[in-house]
Amino acid sequence: MAYKPEGLFEHILIHYRWVFVCLFLLPASFFFDIWLYVRNWIVFKLSSAPKQHHSKVKHVQTQVRNWIKNGRKQFMCTARPGWQTVSFRRPKYKKTMYNVEVNLVDVLDINLEKKTVRVEPLVTMGQLTATLNPLGWTIPVVPELDDLTVGGLVMGTGIESSSHKYGLFQHICVSYELVLCDGSVVTCSTQENPNLYYSVPWSYGTLGILTAVEIQLIPAKKYVKLTYKPLKTLDQVTQETESASKDLNNEFVETLVYSKDKAVLMTGIQTDQVDENKVNAIGKWYKPWFFKHVEGMLETNKTVVEYIPLRDYYHRHTRSIFWELQDIIPFGNNLLFRFFLGWIVPPKVSLLKLTQTEAVRKLYENNHVIQDMLVPIETLKASIEKFHEVLEIYPMWICPFKLPPNPGMVHPPLKNYDTDPVYVDIGVYGVPKAKNFTPLGSTREIEKYVSNGNGFQMLYADTYMSREEFRRMFDHRLYDSLRASLGCESAFAEVYDKVSRAARE
Numbered sequence: 177m178a179y180k181p182e183g184l185f186e187h188i189l190i191h192y193r194w195v196f197v198c199l200f201l202l203p204a205s206f207f208f209d210i211w212l213y214v215r216n217w218i219v220f221k222l223s224s225a226p227k228q229h230h231s232k233v234k235h236v237q238t239q240v241r242n243w244i245k246n247g248r249k250q251f252m253c254t255a256r257p258g259w260q261t262v263s264f265r266r267p268k269y270k271k272t273m274y275n276v277e278v279n280l281v282d283v284l285d286i287n288l289e290k291k292t293v294r295v296e297p298l299v300t301m302g303q304l305t306a307t308l309n310p311l312g313w314t315i316p317v318v319p320e321l322d323d324l325t326v327g328g329l330v331m332g333t334g335i336e337s338s339s340h341k342y343g344l345f346q347h348i349c350v351s352y353e354l355v356l357c358d359g360s361v362v363t364c365s366t367q368e369n370p371n372l373y374y375s376v377p378w379s380y381g382t383l384g385i386l387t388a389v390e391i392q393l394i395p396a397k398k399y400v401k402l403t404y405k406p407l408k409t410l411d412q413v414t415q416e417t418e419s420a421s422k423d424l425n426n427e428f429v430e431t432l433v434y435s436k437d438k439a440v441l442m443t444g445i446q447t448d449q450v451d452e453n454k455v456n457a458i459g460k461w462y463k464p465w466f467f468k469h470v471e472g473m474l475e476t477n478k479t480v481v482e483y484i485p486l487r488d489y490y491h492r493h494t495r496s497i498f499w500e501l502q503d504i505i506p507f508g509n510n511l512l513f514r515f516f517l518g519w520i521v522p523p524k525v526s527l528l529k530l531t532q533t534e535a536v537r538k539l540y541e542n543n544h545v546i547q548d549m550l551v552p553i554e555t556l557k558a559s560i561e562k563f564h565e566v567l568e569i570y571p572m573w574i575c576p577f578k579l580p581p582n583p584g585m586v587h588p589p590l591k592n593y594d595t596d597p598v599y600v601d602i603g604v605y606g607v608p609k610a611k612n613f614t615p616l617g618s619t620r621e622i623e624k625y626v627s628n629g630n631g632f633q634m635l636y637a638d639t640y641m642s643r644e645e646f647r648r649m650f651d652h653r654l655y656d657s658l659r660a661s662l663g664c665e666s667a668f669a670e671v672y673d674k675v676s677r678a679a680r681e
């Protein structure tokens with residue numbers, strides 16, 4: 177069901193959004209990045225970040241204590257404006273809740289003995305890889321959009337092509353520091369306050385305000401040796417993806433599906449030894465968008481190996497915002513555009529959100545799907561078929577991950593397994609081609625399918641589930657008891673009330 181613009185102005189806003197994006201948003205994004213860069217450079221040069229952490233946490237505590245003094249009238253949330261976040265919609269609750277400023281943006285400490293890095297919650301993935309990689313270190317799971325923050329990835333979730341080996345973003349976090357709703361500061365880990373530690377992921381800021389996270393470090397090499405393998409049947413797609421994800425010699429596994437029976441499987445390892453003829457710096461401004469480059473592998477019909485600089489690999493989907501930019505700047509992958517303007521791309525997701533008009537919002541509401549569903553890998557074939565039948569959106573992002581049976585909101589059905597179960601994230605971002613697509617009906621159908629198959633929905637996107645369905649999908653037992661014992665019930669909304677479609681503009 178195609179969305180019909182109402183009148184000429186709406187038509188222009190939708191079909192010529194690229195004019196506004198190219199003339200205003202791209203330069204604005206560029207200057208915004210420069211401002212961030214200069215600010216961080218100064219902070220780094222003054223080495224002031226670690227010293228100021230304590231007083232910044234005190235500021236958070238003072239705000240929580242003021243909220244207590246004033247009679248705990250509203251629920252609390254962070255003061256980060258909705259437009260700045262990578263989550264799909266803007267939250268309505270920011271206008272009505274008590275906003276706690278969490279101005280914590282710095283990398284605090286790299287501990288090479290413990291092999292951990294301690295960071296504040298607003299540190300972004302781009303900032304973290306820029307800090308760590310030149311020092312020869314990295315974190316095991318680097319969700320690929322530059323602007324994703326550590327806080328958002330901990331409180332929501334994060335996934336990457338290394339997740340089949342290391343798990344979700346929460347599984348590489350060693351400890352969290354939080355300000356609770358009584359104004360106290362606590363640290364939690366598997367050893368210290370374990371119930372809190374296991375309940376923080378997927379809690380969307382409803383147990384406390386996160387002020388620092390300690391994350392595992394692993395050595396970084398300069399390149400990723402990436403092997404592209406074209407796959408030509410659905411059976412091949414599912415079998416090869418499953419066996420690649422169970423082979424832990426692969427550090428990276430990702431499949432891009434281009435139609436029901438055409439896909440490219442990518443497996444990678446980090447390396448310092450390269451064949452110079454096969455180096456491809458895919459992050460350079462004039463290079464083709466990554467998903468288009470990968471699609472080209474289908475034509476070669478043979479296995480291809482490339483050496484990609486590590487940061488270029490990590491942020492491979494940043495320049496084209498996966499494949500979302502093709503709907504905003506249709507000629508963005510054209511050679512001339514890349515050559516002259518590629519260096520200024522992409523527009524920042526936050527600025528796209530800030531300047532999104534009602535017409536564009538409606539367009540995305542009615543004729544565009546952005547969803548990630550996490551399902552057991554054994555159901556991959558049936559799931560691709562279901563997604564094809566109900567949505568038919570390509571490319572489809574397939575990213576396997578291991579899901580240990582830990583306590584908390586998201587875990588596999590049993591308590592014990594010989595090896596951690598493998599799940600797979602199916603990401604669909606784009607315009608559905610399925611004949612009977614309706615925004616509400618089709619999303620509901622997929623949600624039910626995923627829930628019945630012991631799967632999970634990522635919550636940065638729209639969820640249309642009812643509260644009961646939501647509670648059936650996500651295990652609330654530990655979360656509920658912790659909220660009761662910490663006094664959160666009158667301090668923070670429930671997760672459902674922050675993520676459901678009704679809570680977002």
Ligand SMILES: Cc1cc2nc3c(=O)[nH]c(=O)nc-3n(C[C@H](O)[C@H](O)[C@H](O)COP(=O)(O)OP(=O)(O)OC[C@H]3O[C@@H](n4cnc5c(N)ncnc54)[C@H](O)[C@@H]3O)c2cc1C
Nearest residue numbers: 212213216217219220225281282283300302303306307322
């Ligand atoms: C030893 C060391 C300690 C450091 N300590 C701190 C610290 O305490 N606090 C701190 O904030 N930074 C710290 N930094 C990070 C420093 O700010 C970055 O290395 C620098 O800003 C990025 O330069 P680049 O040319 O490598 O990144 P580029 O390659 O130019 O960046 C590529 C992308 O990453 C993103 N990006 C890069 N850097 C940042 C950033 N700083 N903020 C937001 N996005 C970014 C950009 O969006 C850009 O798209 C430290 C770095 C080192 C080496």
Ligand SMILES: NC(=O)C1=CN([C@@H]2O[C@H](COP(=O)(O)OP(=O)(O)OC[C@H]3O[C@@H](n4cnc5c(N)ncnc54)[C@H](OP(=O)(O)O)[C@@H]3O)[C@@H](O)[C@H]2O)C=CC1
Nearest residue numbers: 253254261262319325327328331332333334335381386636
């Ligand atoms: N590859 C991947 O894994 C990708 C993941 N995503 C998703 O994007 C989201 C992250 O986006 P981002 O812009 O970084 O985060 P957001 O600002 O969207 O934050 C997500 C949630 O985390 C809470 N939160 C963030 N910081 C704190 C804090 N310091 N204390 C308490 N609560 C906090 C927010 O609470 P509040 O509402 O109170 O502000 C919000 O509910 C995640 O949901 C993630 O799953 C998106 C794209 C790719």
Ligand SMILES: CC(C)=CCC[C@@H](C)[C@H]1CC[C@H]2C3=C(CC[C@]12C)[C@@]1(C)CC[C@H](O)C[C@@H]1CC3
Nearest residue numbers: 262263264497498500525528529532546548605
């Ligand atoms: C890899 C995983 C797990 C998720 C990737 C999701 C992203 C592709 C989306 C997350 C937020 C989305 C937004 C948009 C595109 C797709 C995402 C980046 C827009 C930029 C699309 C244009 C709209 O006007 C604004 C959207 C903001 C969020």
